[in-house]
Amino acid sequence: MKRAGFTTTWLPILLLVPQLLIIAVFFYWPAVHALQSSFYLQDPFGFGSTYVGLENYTDLAQSSEYLKITRFTVVFTLLVTFFSLALALLLAVKADTVIRGARTYRTLLMWVYAVAPPVAGFIGLLMFNQSWGPLTDIARAIGWDFKLGVNFNDTATAMVIVSVWKQVPVNFIFFLSGLQSIPKSVREAALIDNRSASGRFWDVTFPLLAPTGFFLLIINITYALFDTFGIIDTLVKGEPGNNPMTLVYKVYVDGFRGNDLGGSSAQSVVLMVLVLALTVFQFRLVERRIHYT
Amino acid sequence: MAQVSLNNIRKIYANGYEAVTPTSFDIADGEFVVLVGPSGCGKSTLLRMVAGLEDITEGVLSINDRQVNHVDPADRDIAMVFQNYALYPHMTVRKNIGYGLKNRKIPADMIESKVQEAAKMLNLTDYLDRKPSQLSGGQRQRVAMGRAVVRDPALFLFDEPLSNLDAKLRHQMRIEIKALQRRLGVTSIYVTHDQVEAMTMADRIIVLNEGRIEQIGTPAEIYHAPASTFVASFMGAPPMNLIDARLADGQIMINGNTALAPAQGTGAITLGIRPEDVEIHDDAPIHFHVDIVEELGAHRLLHGQLADQDFTIHVGKDVAATPGATRIAIKPDCCCLFDPETGKAL
Numbered sequence: 001m002k003r004a005g006f007t008t009t010w011l012p013i014l015l016l017v018p019q020l021l022i023i024a025v026f027f028y029w030p031a032v033h034a035l036q037s038s039f040y041l042q043d044p045f046g047f048g049s050t051y052v053g054l055e056n057y058t059d060l061a062q063s064s065e066y067l068k069i070t071r072f073t074v075v076f077t078l079l080v081t082f083f084s085l086a087l088a089l090l091l092a093v094k095a096d097t098v099i100r101g102a103r104t105y106r107t108l109l110m111w112v113y114a115v116a117p118p119v120a121g122f123i124g125l126l127m128f129n130q131s132w133g134p135l136t137d138i139a140r141a142i143g144w145d146f147k148l149g150v151n152f153n154d155t156a157t158a159m160v161i162v163s164v165w166k167q168v169p170v171n172f173i174f175f176l177s178g179l180q181s182i183p184k185s186v187r188e189a190a191l192i193d194n195r196s197a198s199g200r201f202w203d204v205t206f207p208l209l210a211p212t213g214f215f216l217l218i219i220n221i222t223y224a225l226f227d228t229f230g231i232i233d234t235l236v237k238g239e240p241g242n243n244p245m246t247l248v249y250k251v252y253v254d255g256f257r258g259n260d261l262g263g264s265s266a267q268s269v270v271l272m273v274l275v276l277a278l279t280v281f282q283f284r285l286v287e288r289r290i291h292y293t
Numbered sequence: 294m295a296q297v298s299l300n301n302i303r304k305i306y307a308n309g310y311e312a313v314t315p316t317s318f319d320i321a322d323g324e325f326v327v328l329v330g331p332s333g334c335g336k337s338t339l340l341r342m343v344a345g346l347e348d349i350t351e352g353v354l355s356i357n358d359r360q361v362n363h364v365d366p367a368d369r370d371i372a373m374v375f376q377n378y379a380l381y382p383h384m385t386v387r388k389n390i391g392y393g394l395k396n397r398k399i400p401a402d403m404i405e406s407k408v409q410e411a412a413k414m415l416n417l418t419d420y421l422d423r424k425p426s427q428l429s430g431g432q433r434q435r436v437a438m439g440r441a442v443v444r445d446p447a448l449f450l451f452d453e454p455l456s457n458l459d460a461k462l463r464h465q466m467r468i469e470i471k472a473l474q475r476r477l478g479v480t481s482i483y484v485t486h487d488q489v490e491a492m493t494m495a496d497r498i499i500v501l502n503e504g505r506i507e508q509i510g511t512p513a514e515i516y517h518a519p520a521s522t523f524v525a526s527f528m529g530a531p532p533m534n535l536i537d538a539r540l541a542d543g544q545i546m547i548n549g550n551t552a553l554a555p556a557q558g559t560g561a562i563t564l565g566i567r568p569e570d571v572e573i574h575d576d577a578p579i580h581f582h583v584d585i586v587e588e589l590g591a592h593r594l595l596h597g598q599l600a601d602q603d604f605t606i607h608v609g610k611d612v613a614a615t616p617g618a619t620r621i622a623i624k625p626d627c628c629c630l631f632d633p634e635t636g637k638a639l
């Protein structure tokens with residue numbers, strides 16, 4: 001393979017600078033700032049701060065509310081990840097066999113990808129509207145009195161549904177291209193070796209999609225943990241108090257609504273460690289196992 | 294094990310392209326049939342229709358007198374070897390070979406013994422626990438073969454199985470595949486665009502051109518009595534010489550007055566002469582001008598002009614050759630006559 005390279009050293013550095021600057025300004029600087037303020041107790045009115053050591057962290061560990069939100073976040077993440085992946089895989093497998101109008105079908109499925117999270121949340125609000133939301137109507141038809149923003153479980157359900165809906169297209173695109181990169185002849189060989197379509201899927205297609213699936217697993221966990229903020233914010237707007245929320249939303253609520261910058265910073269640091277762990281886990285596993293060719 | 298019969302099999306792809314025009318032939322039990330032809334002539338299409346990987350647009354395909362047009366590929370009792378081997382990349386060699394058996398409800402210990410047997414036959418015993426990515430091209434090819442033989446099918450289908458191997462390995466595998474097929478006696482259809490493979494392996498060759506059968510015959514028939522100028526120039530390296538000639542007075546005449554060989558009839562013809570069916574003598578009747586001498590070790594090719602038309606002669610290494618004028622004679626009964634309009638043999 002031919003390798004393209006730079007002849008001078010300053011040009012690549014120059015080209016990297018904007019990216020590095022953005023990362024520094026919008027990630028490293030706030031991160032350091034968060035780490036620092038997590039050791040302080042901030043005055044709610046902005047008049048200085050007191051050093052309190054690890055108190056913000058011990059408070060977190062002892063807070064039953066924080067524990068409850070952690071538990072909810074875990075369940076929420078599992079549900080969103082599972083359903084986003086499973087639905088996308090199902091759609092991709094079906095789309096892969098469509099021959100006529102395949103492009104239209106795929107484009108329609110991908111469109112949702114372009115919807116921004118708050119907009120997705122807003123669409124969710126409309127769909128689950130108490131008096132005329134179509135999804136509320138459907139729920140009512142099966143005897144479920146759906147109350148978004150009032151009933152904890154109902155709100156949680158809506159959060160999961162909207163988050164899944166928003167994430168399915170991304171997974172779909174990856175699964176579909178993963179499917180299409182499986183050599184046609186390998187599938188044909190399977191066709192001769194195994195008469196059962198579901199057998200072929202689980203024995204051949206699914207294992208060959210594993211690298212894609214694993215990559216998406218990490219992406220989806222990250223999404224459910226962090227990028228659902230906009231959706232949650234829109235769905236529970238007004239009264240986060242009685243409603244389900246995730247750890248990230250709690251950071252925002254405590255920091256900007258409760259003005260507890262120290263506690264909120266401590267929570268951010270916890271989340272940063274989580275992301276770090278996920279990333280390390282991903283790289284380890286990707287390098288080690290799931291790799292064919 | 295199986296006889297196969299194709300009755301007016303036709304293939305029109307979804308885009309309206311007719312890749313195979315209605316085609317009929319029968320394959321006898323245990324026969325090794327080679328489908329040969331230039332790229333895009335419909336060889337793979339035909340084979341894939343037999344395998345069930347491609348729908349048959351029209352016609353009837355029977356294996357052992359059972360019509361299988363709409364039978365699932367897995368139920369046709371066939372095994373196929375693909376050009377790129379199509380091994381399952383995530384399975385070990387053992388699993389690759391055994392996968393087809395596993396799905397046919399064969400007990401595990403039986404699978405293991407069959408896999409071992411196939412592996413032994415193909416010298417793969419040491420590689421059973423490797424993944425395909427850890428094998429060389431030749432070994433992958435053997436695994437693909439193993440996957441086919443282990444099932445003990447009624448029919449083997451090969452789609453250019455050797456074209457990804459280097460020349461030496463190709464030569465070796467050619468002999469091995471043929472020997473294996475002889476030993477197992479499994480009816481086989483083998484697709485290739487390599488006429489040497491076709492000549493050396495086939496019991497019977499089917500030459501395809503643009504979705505049509507040009508000729509069916511044993512390698513000797515195809516070589517010595519090509520049914521058309523297409524077959525004459527496709528089979529053989531270097532190909533048969535084809536020159537314009539004329540029949541008159543019971544002779545084949547070129548250039549107005551040189552008599553080449555006796556033949557009945559009148560009018561213009563295309564004359565086909567194999568390069569090796571020519572002898573060089575000082576007192577021979579025909580003038581030949583050698584332009585280039587191609588040294589090939591065991592023999593030489595003399596490229597030149599015969600009556601102002603390109604002509605190639607194949608001579609043994611013991612025949613001295615230099616560029617310049619020489620005289621040649623055509624061996625008796627070595628002329629093929631073709632209709633210059635249609636290219637069909639006369």
Ligand SMILES: Nc1ncnc2c1ncn2[C@@H]1O[C@H](COP(=O)(O)OP(=O)(O)OP(=O)(O)O)[C@@H](O)[C@H]1O
Pocket residue numbers: 306307308310312330331332333334335336337338339486
């Ligand atoms: N899915 C398809 N749709 C339309 N046309 C096709 C399709 N597959 C093949 N063809 C056409 O049908 C013709 C025969 O194709 P086929 O693959 O059978 O050729 P082949 O003889 O196997 O050639 P090669 O030696 O290159 O493999 C070609 O002209 C090809 O372009």
Ligand SMILES: [Mg+2]
Pocket residue numbers: 336337338452
């Ligand atoms: Mg082909």
